[in-house]
């Protein structure tokens with residue numbers, strides 16, 4: 001929140017093919033499945049996205065739960081704090097960088113002991129003939145090797161979900177050293193929900209370059225031209241969603 005002596009100019013942009021949403025402009029909401037949490041809706045069908053992404057802030061002792069409905073899958077990533085996640089009768093302690101992918105046939109419960117922030121993505125699972133549903137997946141970012149991206153050691157990609165047909169989505173983390181960039185301007189059918197974890201840079205979206213920094217969210221719709229340069233002084237990092245591995249409906 002700005003003081004009364006500050007100006008109201010904003011980097012926020014909402015366009016048909018993309019949105020740049022600095023966090024300061026997004027109000028809190030309550031959610032039935034996370035009743036005491038302060039939730040911010042980062043992406044929703046109302047924006048044009050075919051998924052929902054929340055930033056959820058929890059105070060110590062707060063949490064959430066979900067009953068399976070056979071249709072919606074969840075990806076959860078801890079930005080800070082710690083979360084006890086109960087799934088399939090087993091409890092796992094997630095710390096910053098911890099994540100879980102929960103298929104549509106499973107429910108879960110989550111509770112934190114310290115103030116905690118997490119990203120939560122909800123998406124309609126896309127079944128494909130002959131492809132079995134995956135099992136729940138729990139992991140830690142620190143244990144996922146950063147692979148050199150397109151031959152540039154200044155751009156490392158961590159793939160949090162195996163690139164296999166049973167998964168209809170990818171969640172990846174990019175880390176760029178200052179001055180490094182994506183190798184091309186991409187244009188692809190997949191959408192992105194991208195949250196900046198650290199640093200700053202300039203993002204190309206559709207027809208314009210714009211400054212971005214930690215805690216910004218970007219939605220990129222299908223075929224939105226996109227590229228990125230990391231500026232400085234520290235490395236920048238973002239986590240992003242991408243729908244993958246399915247036929248494109250006609």
Ligand code: UGY
Nearest residue numbers: 174182186192226227242
């Ligand atoms: O995987 C991707 O499509 C990724 N290279 N896009 C991006 O970072 N905007």
Ligand code: MN
Nearest residue numbers: 186188192226
């Ligand atoms: Mn992309």
